[in-house]
Every structure is written in structure tokens, then in C-alpha cells.
Amino acid sequence: MGEELYYHVDGNLVPASEATVSVDDRGFRYGDAAFETLRAYGGTVFAWDAHLERLERTCESLSLEHGLTAADLRSRIDETLAANGLADAYVRLSITRGVQPGKLTPQPDVEPTVVVYVKPLPRGGLAGEPVWDEPATVETVETRRVPDEAIPAAAKTHNYLNGILARAELGADVDEALMCDLEGHIAEGATSNLWFVRDGEIYTPTTDGPVLPGITRQIVLDLARDAGLTVHEGLYELVAVRDADEAFLTNRTWELRPVATLDGCEIGGGPVTERLSRRYDERVERTCYE
Known part of the structure; x- marks a missing residue:
């Protein structure tokens, strides 16, 4: 696909070349963020419920109370796939603790940074082909x-x-x-x-x-x-x-x-x-x- 991809950053669809987060974001500073790698097949996000469950477990481990609903997160993924015209795709959803005062101790009040980015993959399933060339x-x-x-x-x-x-x-x-x-x-x-x-x-x-x-x-x-x-x-x-x-x-x-x-x-x-x-x-x- 020759056209530039669109990513979803904090509620907005933006061209990939303009997709940025703050240098003060804790995901950048400390790796203080949760993520999931997903695949969309034929426009359907495969095993979404299992990924959502694991994402929430990760956030609990980080004591990251992001306040986002499952429906909100899923809509951002669906919007990103639609904006790029992708039915078969790699999808990554990230939630960071956002920008907080410059010290290691996390603060309880969180304004999370949420990023969704995608890239095209081959069709999967019985008529598909693997993404890898060789074992x-x-x-x-x-x-x-x-x-x-x-x-x-x-x-x-x-x-x-x-x-x-x-x-x-x-x-x-x-x-x-x-x-x-x-x-x-x-x-x-x-x-x-x-x-x-x-x-x-x-x-x-x-x-x-x-x-x-x-x-x-x-x-x-x-x-x-x-x-x-x-x-x-x-x-x-x-x-x-x-x-x-x-x-x-x-x-x-x-x-x-x-x-x-x-x-x-x-x-x-x-x-x-x-x-x-x-x-x-x-x-x-x-x-x-x-």
C-alpha cells in the first residue's frame, strides 16, 4: 500500500509521519506502559476478549488505572483499520501512564496516552499465507x-x-x-x-x-x-x-x-x-x- 498509514493517537487519527507523543510521557521515559499485539483477519480482531483481559491484567500489575472502557479501546482500533482501508492487519494498542511530574514514583491521577498503529498483513485462515518466508x-x-x-x-x-x-x-x-x-x-x-x-x-x-x-x-x-x-x-x-x-x-x-x-x-x-x-x-x- 503506497499511501501513508494513519495512526490513532489520543483520540485523533493522524498521518503516521505526524504521530507523536511527549518526551515527558512515562511510556517514553520509563517504559511505563501496557500494550497488546493483535491481528485483524477479514476486518475482525481475532481473540479480542482474551487480549483485552491480558491488557487489563498488565495494567493492574502496573497499578495503571486508565479509566478507558473496552468499547472505547475497541472503537479506536476499528476506526484505525477503517481509516487505512485494512481488513487484514497487524494491530498494536498501547496505553501509557501519560505525562506526569519528572520523578520515578507514579502518581494516582492518570491522563493516559493511547496509541493504535497498524500495518497490512496477508490474508490468514485456510486461503491465507504466513507472514514468514521460511521456518x-x-x-x-x-x-x-x-x-x-x-x-x-x-x-x-x-x-x-x-x-x-x-x-x-x-x-x-x-x-x-x-x-x-x-x-x-x-x-x-x-x-x-x-x-x-x-x-x-x-x-x-x-x-x-x-x-x-x-x-x-x-x-x-x-x-x-x-x-x-x-x-x-x-x-x-x-x-x-x-x-x-x-x-x-x-x-x-x-x-x-x-x-x-x-x-x-x-x-x-x-x-x-x-x-x-x-x-x-x-x-x-x-x-x-x-
């Missing part, structure tokens, strides 16, 4: 996942330093960094949840550790169990993934992306990954396109 190359990194006791793993905030440091370790052609917790157990990718398959059974790190409870992760869990597949959530060593029959990553944009290699060891997708990808596409098709 992912993955490397483990020295950067460890921040313990849940320090920063709640379930809080999806603008503070992405942990993931940035992990990605900064990667080689030029590597797609994702795989982080461990402080005890050396596999946790998650910088922006994705990890899965692997052995003897037809599925394994994924537990969210009892420092692992973001991804919306796509939960959908895949439900799809796998509905299909009668055995799913394990636990603590796993790196060798278990390297020796797996299949491995894949999930996030909202990638959906399910097979892991081609981990630290140079070939893994790849397979029948379980393909079956779950098909069921995911069927869910999107039924929910958003039919």
Missing part, C-alpha cells in the same frame, strides 16, 4: 529471562530491554533468540513461545516460570487438547529441544512457525506442527472469514 533459525543466548519475582512475566509492557539484549546476541541471519531462566531451564523466545514434539506428544515450558502466557499459546493448547493430543507443560533442558522430532514457535503475528534449526542443529516441523497449523487456520477461517 525460523533459532539460537540460545546468554541473556537470561527476568525472574517473575522481579518483573511479572505476564505483564506485557513497553520495557523490552530483556528481549532486546537477547536479540542483540544473535548472528545476522538468525530469526529468534531462545532464553533460559536463571536455573538453566528453557523459557521462551524474545517475542515467542516455544514448543517441541517427541514421539507424537507436545511439550512447552510452563507459565509458572518466567514465561509470557501468550494468547496464541493458549489457543494452540486448546486446539491440541481438542484434537486428543497429549500436551505437557513443565521445566525442560535445552537438550530436550535439540533432540526433538519437531519444534515450533508461536506468537500473534507468526501464528505457528516451525523451527528449522536450534544452535545449528536441524529440527524442523512435521505432522504434529502441520496438524496444529491447519487447525489454527480453520479456527481463524471460521471465526473471522465465514
Whole structure:
């Protein structure tokens, strides 16, 4: 799409080149903000209720009482998609604590900054195509996942330093960094949840550790169990993934992306990954396109 996109900033649709927030905004100063990454398929925001629920949990973790209704937030997303003529799109919704006096302690009175930005994506579902060109190359990194006791793993905030440091370790052609917790157990990718398959059974790190409870992760869990597949959530060593029959990553944009290699060891997708990808596409098709 050649025309400039429109973003939604504090209740106004503005050209992307004019979309700005104050340098005194706490989202800029401290990463003091909550966000959600969503996908629109055929004009429908997929799994909106689940995203809204997680957004509210993040705001509770931040003690950020923004005072906005679900209907208000959704209308800003819908207006942004309509203004750009987009039915299939990446959508990011951010809520910061706004501008407050220049000190670290947050104040209870909040005038939040709310930003929605979008970009076009391919059609999803059964007639769609993935946003990625190839299965992912993955490397483990020295950067460890921040313990849940320090920063709640379930809080999806603008503070992405942990993931940035992990990605900064990667080689030029590597797609994702795989982080461990402080005890050396596999946790998650910088922006994705990890899965692997052995003897037809599925394994994924537990969210009892420092692992973001991804919306796509939960959908895949439900799809796998509905299909009668055995799913394990636990603590796993790196060798278990390297020796797996299949491995894949999930996030909202990638959906399910097979892991081609981990630290140079070939893994790849397979029948379980393909079956779950098909069921995911069927869910999107039924929910958003039919």
C-alpha cells in the first residue's frame, strides 16, 4: 500500500509521519506502559476478549488505572483499520501512564496516552499465507529471562530491554533468540513461545516460570487438547529441544512457525506442527472469514 498509514493517537487519527507523543510521557521515559499485539483477519480482531483481559491484567500489575472502557479501546482500533482501508492487519494498542511530574514514583491521577498503529498483513485462515518466508533459525543466548519475582512475566509492557539484549546476541541471519531462566531451564523466545514434539506428544515450558502466557499459546493448547493430543507443560533442558522430532514457535503475528534449526542443529516441523497449523487456520477461517 503506497499511501501513508494513519495512526490513532489520543483520540485523533493522524498521518503516521505526524504521530507523536511527549518526551515527558512515562511510556517514553520509563517504559511505563501496557500494550497488546493483535491481528485483524477479514476486518475482525481475532481473540479480542482474551487480549483485552491480558491488557487489563498488565495494567493492574502496573497499578495503571486508565479509566478507558473496552468499547472505547475497541472503537479506536476499528476506526484505525477503517481509516487505512485494512481488513487484514497487524494491530498494536498501547496505553501509557501519560505525562506526569519528572520523578520515578507514579502518581494516582492518570491522563493516559493511547496509541493504535497498524500495518497490512496477508490474508490468514485456510486461503491465507504466513507472514514468514521460511521456518525460523533459532539460537540460545546468554541473556537470561527476568525472574517473575522481579518483573511479572505476564505483564506485557513497553520495557523490552530483556528481549532486546537477547536479540542483540544473535548472528545476522538468525530469526529468534531462545532464553533460559536463571536455573538453566528453557523459557521462551524474545517475542515467542516455544514448543517441541517427541514421539507424537507436545511439550512447552510452563507459565509458572518466567514465561509470557501468550494468547496464541493458549489457543494452540486448546486446539491440541481438542484434537486428543497429549500436551505437557513443565521445566525442560535445552537438550530436550535439540533432540526433538519437531519444534515450533508461536506468537500473534507468526501464528505457528516451525523451527528449522536450534544452535545449528536441524529440527524442523512435521505432522504434529502441520496438524496444529491447519487447525489454527480453520479456527481463524471460521471465526473471522465465514
